[in-house]
Amino acid sequence: MAREGQAAAGRALAGPAAAEAALAAWPAPKAGFTAAARAEAEARLRVAGLPGRRDEYWRFTDPAPLLTPEPAASAPLRVDRPIFEGFDKLRLVFVDGVFDAAASDDPALAGVEIARLAEAGAADIHWARGLYGVLEAAGQSPVARPFAALNTARAADGLLIRVSGVAPRPLHISYRQSDPGSEAMLHHCIRLEPGAEMTLIETGTAAARANLVMEVDLGEGARLHHIRPQGRAHGRRVISHLFARLGAAARLKSFTLSMNGAFTRNEAVIDIAGDHAVAHVAGATLGDGADGRFVHDDTVFVSHGAVGCESRQVFKKVLKNGATGVFQGKILVRPGAQKTDGYQISQALLLDEDSQFLAKPELEIYADDVKCSHGSTTGAIDETALFYLRSRGVTRAQAVSLLVLSFLADAIAEIEDAALAAEVVARLEDWLARREA
Amino acid sequence: MLKIKDLQVKLAEEDKVILKGLDLEVAAGAVHAIMGPNGSGKSTLSYVLAGRDGYQVTEGSATLDGADLLAMEPEERAAAGLFLAFQYPVEIPGVGNMTFLRTALNAQRKARGQAEVGAGDFLKLVRDKARALKIDAEMLKRPVNVGFSGGEKKRNEILQMAVLEPSMCILDETDSGLDVDAMRLVADGVNALRDAGRGFLVITHYQRLLDHIRPDVVHIMADGRIVKTGGPELALEVEKNGYTDILAEVA
Numbered sequence A: 001m002a003r004e005g006q007a008a009a010g011r012a013l014a015g016p017a018a019a020e021a022a023l024a025a026w027p028a029p030k031a032g033f034t035a036a037a038r039a040e041a042e043a044r045l046r047v048a049g050l051p052g053r054r055d056e057y058w059r060f061t062d063p064a065p066l067l068t069p070e071p072a073a074s075a076p077l078r079v080d081r082p083i084f085e086g087f088d089k090l091r092l093v094f095v096d097g098v099f100d101a102a103a104s105d106d107p108a109l110a111g112v113e114i115a116r117l118a119e120a121g122a123a124d125i126h127w128a129r130g131l132y133g134v135l136e137a138a139g140q141s142p143v144a145r146p147f148a149a150l151n152t153a154r155a156a157d158g159l160l161i162r163v164s165g166v167a168p169r170p171l172h173i174s175y176r177q178s179d180p181g182s183e184a185m186l187h188h189c190i191r192l193e194p195g196a197e198m199t200l201i202e203t204g205t206a207a208a209r210a211n212l213v214m215e216v217d218l219g220e221g222a223r224l225h226h227i228r229p230q231g232r233a234h235g236r237r238v239i240s241h242l243f244a245r246l247g248a249a250a251r252l253k254s255f256t257l258s259m260n261g262a263f264t265r266n267e268a269v270i271d272i273a274g275d276h277a278v279a280h281v282a283g284a285t286l287g288d289g290a291d292g293r294f295v296h297d298d299t300v301f302v303s304h305g306a307v308g309c310e311s312r313q314v315f316k317k318v319l320k321n322g323a324t325g326v327f328q329g330k331i332l333v334r335p336g337a338q339k340t341d342g343y344q345i346s347q348a349l350l351l352d353e354d355s356q357f358l359a360k361p362e363l364e365i366y367a368d369d370v371k372c373s374h375g376s377t378t379g380a381i382d383e384t385a386l387f388y389l390r391s392r393g394v395t396r397a398q399a400v401s402l403l404v405l406s407f408l409a410d411a412i413a414e415i416e417d418a419a420l421a422a423e424v425v426a427r428l429e430d431w432l433a434r435r436e437a
Numbered sequence B: 001m002l003k004i005k006d007l008q009v010k011l012a013e014e015d016k017v018i019l020k021g022l023d024l025e026v027a028a029g030a031v032h033a034i035m036g037p038n039g040s041g042k043s044t045l046s047y048v049l050a051g052r053d054g055y056q057v058t059e060g061s062a063t064l065d066g067a068d069l070l071a072m073e074p075e076e077r078a079a080a081g082l083f084l085a086f087q088y089p090v091e092i093p094g095v096g097n098m099t100f101l102r103t104a105l106n107a108q109r110k111a112r113g114q115a116e117v118g119a120g121d122f123l124k125l126v127r128d129k130a131r132a133l134k135i136d137a138e139m140l141k142r143p144v145n146v147g148f149s150g151g152e153k154k155r156n157e158i159l160q161m162a163v164l165e166p167s168m169c170i171l172d173e174t175d176s177g178l179d180v181d182a183m184r185l186v187a188d189g190v191n192a193l194r195d196a197g198r199g200f201l202v203i204t205h206y207q208r209l210l211d212h213i214r215p216d217v218v219h220i221m222a223d224g225r226i227v228k229t230g231g232p233e234l235a236l237e238v239e240k241n242g243y244t245d246i247l248a249e250v251a
């Protein structure tokens, strides 16, 4: 999807001027039921402007790579066997940010209704009307998320998925990339009706630069298991937003694997609205600055607004050769959200002294009967463990790899399905093995 | 097999000398025991032989079958046949015991130019060795030493030794903290490995272990040196009278 940017290539604007430029660059899609949401998002964006590096919420991560008129070129790496290839799942393919029906499976899955935003978006009446841009709008407070507003205003494609039973197979959104200069903007709405269950897999780089929004609405007792390996390309720049709202006793488990990419900002905004709901958000990141720049930012906001709910944030980053990791995570416990069990851990393993980890963990609690904890650590390889492994004949490089996997284990444990977890571990092992030589 | 000559070692970061000229020779097929008060340098000796960082060898040599141990990386020493059962085995969360063992075995085999052992053969090999040590399948699946009792950790060390089949085995207080039954298992594990081509250096405080693993030679170590060497009767003497008499006699 080419953009008609007018500013000089490479120069990054910020603030309202950048917002205007972005709105001008992305054509407004023909809007039916999304019209009101798009107009409101556009207005919000005009007020907030796009962030610059002085914005408090972007203090650790310079958004410049998202603001240049053209994305820096990035080609996906050749992958002999795409992740999860052997798994039985329904695959829906986007190429450079545009749905590719020919490359996709027949979108027929019992209990699952699948539509394409580019087609259904023109209709005036649609179930997704109550969701499109709604969670995104709610997620703009207490801090603005202007790239998400831009996405709501301008995204032309994406999926509208409604699940009313237990999905018999995982749904797999595959983001392929063929053009090294492509830019993608996708917006998905996913609604799980009460009691519904689904595993959702997202894979691939999507484009040289991508702005991805997913709004997830979980009805009472619904369960969504979300796994997202973000694809292999050294130059990829991506900002993603996951907005989720959980009804009573709903369960969300979201796990993201990032092993490449020059720039990644993954925001998760979780609104726990129903009693006894459970939300886990986790991420495992391996970053090597030798592949080019590597900046990886997880920004998470979990809001507890109901009784007896559990939330867990587990984020682990392994960084080397000047890679930068960022974690901003907040647990907000609203008045009356008693018996909240909130947990947050963010940890970095620095494999050398050139890499850095910046963390800002926050707790804000307005209820008295809650259990909340957070922790953040930055450390190096444990020399005692390294020696123990080497004393058994394991080479230094292999021993480091084993200790990296050991470090990531708690994040990987957040993947519920053992087979999916094993596949993720295998990819981590491949990444490590490529760098052992 | 193992030849240590005038070994002098200090801490790398401090001016503290720990080994002050240590001589020791273990022949193939022989079992030597080292006894000595706390702080005499027994663990340091075992670490220096295995190649742990933090120590500086200022004098002397240590060879295994003629090869200069001190010039090798820890993993090269292992591949050359050296094994140290740690006094405090290390916990490695998130790495399965089996994965660890298989990685270690195949790394050693690769270093020696041997073919790797396939998953099926490896499983059978480990199960056979584990059974003798009463290590169950559950323990093999767990992360390395995580949540293991003291006895389980020590048995796990012996299992690693049994799987890796080193030619020179050093056991650093493998008996401490073990009850009688666990000690029996450990001793049986060691005895099962005894053969003409393999040497043992057993560091211990207690005669108990030596009742089960009958050593050929017993050394008394104090203040960074071997101060007395004798037969199994020396261990009995320590058991009866402690170190005071022996140390006074050699002072």
Ligand SMILES: Nc1ncnc2c1ncn2[C@@H]1O[C@H](COP(=O)(O)OP(=O)(O)O)[C@@H](O)[C@H]1O
Residues within 6 Å of the ligand: B011, B018, B036, B037, B038, B039, B040, B041, B042, B043, B044, B045, B054
């Ligand atoms: N890494 C170290 N840092 C500081 N002191 C050490 C270190 N290693 C050994 N030592 C000291 O060296 C001496 C010998 O210790 P060690 O070899 O553990 O003796 P043993 O095993 O015989 O009890 C002790 O005084 C101990 O405190």
Ligand SMILES: [Mg+2]
Residues within 6 Å of the ligand: B042, B043, B044, B087, B172, B173
């Ligand atoms: Mg000791």
